[in-house]
Amino acid sequence: xxxxxxxxxxxxxxxxxxxxxxxxxxxxxxxxxxxxxxxxxxxxxxx
Amino acid sequence: xxxxxxxxxxxxxxxxxxxxxxxxxxxxxxxxxxxxxxxxxxxxxxxxxxxxxxxxxxxxxxxxxxxxxxxxxxxxxxxxxxxxxxxxxxxxxxxxxxxxxxxxxxxxxxxxxxxxxxxxxxxxxxxxxxxxxxxxxxxxxxxxxxxxxxxxxxxxxxxxxxxxxxxxxxxxxxxxxxxxxxxxxxxxxxxxxxxxxxxxxxxxxxxxxxxxxxxxxxxxxxxxxxxxxx
Numbered sequence: 607x608x609x610x611x612x613x614x615x616x617x618x619x620x621x622x623x624x625x626x627x628x629x630x631x632x633x634x635x636x637x638x639x640x641x642x643x644x645x646x647x648x649x650x651x652x653x
Numbered sequence: 654x655x656x657x658x659x660x661x662x663x664x665x666x667x668x669x670x671x672x673x674x675x676x677x678x679x680x681x682x683x684x685x686x687x688x689x690x691x692x693x694x695x696x697x698x699x700x701x702x703x704x705x706x707x708x709x710x711x712x713x714x715x716x717x718x719x720x721x722x723x724x725x726x727x728x729x730x731x732x733x734x735x736x737x738x739x740x741x742x743x744x745x746x747x748x749x750x751x752x753x754x755x756x757x758x759x760x761x762x763x764x765x766x767x768x769x770x771x772x773x774x775x776x777x778x779x780x781x782x783x784x785x786x787x788x789x790x791x792x793x794x795x796x797x798x799x800x801x802x803x804x805x806x807x808x809x810x811x812x813x814x815x816x817x818x819x820x821x822x823x824x825x826x827x828x829x830x831x832x833x834x835x836x837x838x839x840x841x842x843x844x845x846x847x848x849x850x851x852x853x854x855x856x857x858x859x860x861x862x863x864x865x866x867x868x869x870x871x872x873x874x875x876x877x878x879x880x881x882x883x
Contacts (some may be wrong), residue, residue, distance in 0.1 A: 607756075609690055609691040609692040609756065610691060612692050612695065612752050612753070612755065612756050613680070613691065613692060613694050613695055615752050616695045616698060616699070616748070616749040616752040616753065617676075617680075617695075617698060619745065619748045619749065619752070620698050620702070620745045620748075620749060623741055623744060623745050623748070624741065624745070624854070627738075627741050627858070628858070631858065631861055631862060631865065634865055635861065635864065635865050635868070638865055638868040638869055638872065639655045639868060641868075641872050642654075642655070642868050642871055642872045642875070643655070645872055645875040645876065645879070646875065648879070649875055649878070649879065
């Protein structure tokens with residue numbers, strides 16, 4: 607592998623790690639938001 | 654709470670812009686290193702990543718102390734959020750370091766003091782996150798986590814000075830050193846731009862990760878209230 611192969615690998619790993627974390631975080635936020643909305647709606651109905 | 658704040662969005666946009674400029678400068682504009690050639694361009698990701706990881710663990714250290722002092726779970730939320738992001742940046746540092754090591758040292762990995770202490774740092778904070786996820790009582794998890802985070806932080810000064818105290822394959826610091834940076838000014842520009850870009854990205858991710866903790870706390874409160882009523 608040449609120099610640019612190593613550079614591509616390094617930046618590729620960095621991009622995948624950051625993008626993967628960002629997308630996973632967005633997914634967790636969406637799930638947590640849906641759960642909270644459901645709980646608030648449910649609580650509103652009860653009161 | 655259900656939408657990113659304006660500050661978070663501004664940090665995210667600024668980070669994306671700065672990182673695009675920094676990558677262009679580091680990969681296209683700056684000439685190759687006189688000794689290592691093009692492969693040295695990995696530095697423009699490797700060095701800002703570890704400095705950002707140090708910043709993230711410094712935030713964990715400070716907020717863990719504040720949590721133990723005030724017993725306020727808001728400090729703990731920042732600590733756990735920052736630790737998670739710090740682990741990502743340390744992982745990137747380790748990965749880019751091994752990829753850079755192969756063409757320059759001839760090996761992917763060596764048990765050099767700097768590399769070993771960075772791997773230990775990564776392991777400490779992965780352990781911190783595991784401890785947090787296994788704890789059933791949030792206050793107990795926060796307390797044990799804070800103690801581990803404070804002790805684990807000692808690895809950072811040890812890691813910084815490792816290249817001076819022991820004979821290592823890893824080069825000494827070329828930025829944070831007495832007498833100023835030893836890197837050519839042309840190479841300092843993409844380093845600085847990428848560093849600011851990664852710090853802004855860290856800030857964006859931190860605000861979003863703390864928002865996740867706030868949503869989870871609110872949901873837990875509502876579940877508790879519902880349980881009391883039912």
